[in-house]
Amino acid sequence: MNLANRSIFLLFISMLTFNCISAQNKNTTEAKAARIHQAAFTVDSHTDAPLNFLNKKYDISIDNSKALSHTCVDFPRMREGGLDAAFFAVFTSQGPRTAEGNAKAKTKAEIIFDSIYASVTRNNNISGIATSQAEAMKLVKLKKSVVFIGVENGYPIGNDLSNVKHFYDRGARYITLCHTKNNDICTSSTDTANKTGLSNFGIEVVREMNRLGMMIDVSHVSDQSFYDVLKLSKAPVIASHSCARALCDNPRNLTDDMLRALAANNGVVQMCILSDYVKKPLPNPVRDSLRQTIRKKYNNFQDLTDEQWEIAITEYHSFDNKFPQKLANVQDVIDHIDHMVKIAGIDHVGIGTDFDGGGGVDGCKDVSQMGNITLELLKRGYSEKDIKKIWGGNLMRVLRDVEKGSGS
Numbered sequence: 001m002n003l004a005n006r007s008i009f010l011l012f013i014s015m016l017t018f019n020c021i022s023a024q025n026k027n028t029t030e031a032k033a034a035r036i037h038q039a040a041f042t043v044d045s046h047t048d049a050p051l052n053f054l055n056k057k058y059d060i061s062i063d064n065s066k067a068l069s070h071t072c073v074d075f076p077r078m079r080e081g082g083l084d085a086a087f088f089a090v091f092t093s094q095g096p097r098t099a100e101g102n103a104k105a106k107t108k109a110e111i112i113f114d115s116i117y118a119s120v121t122r123n124n125n126i127s128g129i130a131t132s133q134a135e136a137m138k139l140v141k142l143k144k145s146v147v148f149i150g151v152e153n154g155y156p157i158g159n160d161l162s163n164v165k166h167f168y169d170r171g172a173r174y175i176t177l178c179h180t181k182n183n184d185i186c187t188s189s190t191d192t193a194n195k196t197g198l199s200n201f202g203i204e205v206v207r208e209m210n211r212l213g214m215m216i217d218v219s220h221v222s223d224q225s226f227y228d229v230l231k232l233s234k235a236p237v238i239a240s241h242s243c244a245r246a247l248c249d250n251p252r253n254l255t256d257d258m259l260r261a262l263a264a265n266n267g268v269v270q271m272c273i274l275s276d277y278v279k280k281p282l283p284n285p286v287r288d289s290l291r292q293t294i295r296k297k298y299n300n301f302q303d304l305t306d307e308q309w310e311i312a313i314t315e316y317h318s319f320d321n322k323f324p325q326k327l328a329n330v331q332d333v334i335d336h337i338d339h340m341v342k343i344a345g346i347d348h349v350g351i352g353t354d355f356d357g358g359g360g361v362d363g364c365k366d367v368s369q370m371g372n373i374t375l376e377l378l379k380r381g382y383s384e385k386d387i388k389k390i391w392g393g394n395l396m397r398v399l400r401d402v403e404k405g406s407g408s
Contacts, residue, residue, distance in 0.1 A: 043392035048357030072355035085146035102158030174215035197224035213406025241352035270352030279328035330363035
């Protein structure tokens with residue numbers, strides 16, 4: 001072998017060795033991430049899976065990713081993605097703040113509660129409802145998917161404080177105090193008049209939730225409402241699906257001062273992966289116009305029958321493939337988590353995807369892809385202990401603390 005050929009051969013061997021080592025390291029990292037993900041008790045603090053129940057084609061016991069590609073959550077995909085538990089939201093959009101409006105909202109909430117229990121009961125061989133970490137761990141040992149319940153929007157409470165206990169007794173373990181509009185409890189971050197904060201009735205609601213041992217959720221609330229709640233609450237508070245405003249300037253996200261205040265309260269912010277809250281969206285005028293038209297056509301999805309809802313949501317997603325949104329990605333999500341950990345500390349950050357309520361980013365578009373978050377966390381240098389805190393440990397600590405403080 002002449003000198004030139006020998007040099008080429010040695011270069012080839014060096015490149016082959018380098019590629020083999022790189023592949024081995026990659027596999028080692030991915031294998032380690034998979035092991036950590038499997039070992040962690042993983043909890044998603046906010047999904048809108050019950051919205052899918054209105055679609056007669058949807059079946060939570062099967063993988064719906066092909067037939068209903070816009071859906072994100074079902075029990076097979078939870079198992080595939082290594083997600084042990086998810087909070088299912090009892091969501092009601094904000095309507096008229098009248099006796100009739102309050103009654104309709106409560107009726108709607110009752111229907112959603114019933115649908116959650118019916119879905120789990122039909123599939124009690126693979127799932128179960130939990131109201132505490134201890135109950136959840138029993139279900140995990142039985143290899144069942146765990147369903148927690150949260151109420152998104154305090155609107156169904158109306159002006160009747162006894163409804164807080166009623167929803168607690170039905171199994172809800174948090175209430176998101178408001179949604180996109182002000183209600184009788186507090187002002188919303190996305191309403192035009194959002195300076196007031198907690199109302200006098202809202203103060204009673206916070207105290208009652210503390211008494212019952214029910215987590216208070218400050219996602220969606222105005223900044224003033226946020227600080228009013230933290231000043232009043234005797235128990236840790238959660239933001240079930242929020243991001244860092246420093247990285248994405250959206251009123252739904254938390255400022256650094258808010259993150260520090262939540263940490264001082266011993267609460268937790270659950271990282272939302274709804275793309276618009278993760279990274280400022282690029283203009284998509286055709287898509288935005290079409291969606292606005294459909295929202296207007298269907299009264300912003302309020303006061304619809306089940307049949308109307310099924311038609312509306314089908315129309316809403318009918319042009320997703322034709323006019324796709326450029327989504328944020330998993331790396332962008334972990335950028336937020338990095339920032340939150342830097343500001344609030346590792347004990348005060350978790351994950352709440354908002355799947356089926358708009359959540360989803362490139363690399364994690366449904367619950368089957370949850371392991372990609374763990375992989376990226378590991379690549380960023382997070383330890384197994386820290387990853388377990390983020391994936392459920394911190395939220396469960398708050399749930400236990402809130403339970404302990406009940407009755408005061």
